[in-house]
Amino acid sequence: MAITKVWLDESENECTMCGACEAVCDAVFEVPEKMVVKGGVDFAKFEAEIKEAAEGCPVATIAYAVDGADKRANSY
Ligand code: SF4
Numbered sequence: 001m002a003i004t005k006v007w008l009d010e011s012e013n014e015c016t017m018c019g020a021c022e023a024v025c026d027a028v029f030e031v032p033e034k035m036v037v038k039g040g041v042d043f044a045k046f047e048a049e050i051k052e053a054a055e056g057c058p059v060a061t062i063a064y065a066v067d068g069a070d071k072r073a074n075s076y
Pocket residue numbers: 014015016017018019020021022031034035056057058059060061062
């Protein structure tokens with residue numbers, strides 16, 4: 001199971017721009033205003049950090065999908 005897609009999911013809540021995700025993994029996340037996923041990143045290299053950031057996001061707006069799927073794999 002490999003992470004192949006990461007995105008900001010505001011279907012339930014809005015990003016609060018707290019910066020926690022960037023603090024965990026600035027190779028993947030930046031927060032100039034709302035969180036942005038950096039382009040050209042090999043997510044497979046940062047799986048542990050992406051999961052940690054997603055779990056640590058206070059409003060659960062970090063979504064990831066695995067194995068080429070479009071559906072969010074992590075819970076809200
Ligand atoms: S941790 Fe969540 S709320 Fe905070 S900046 Fe990142 S995506 Fe936004």
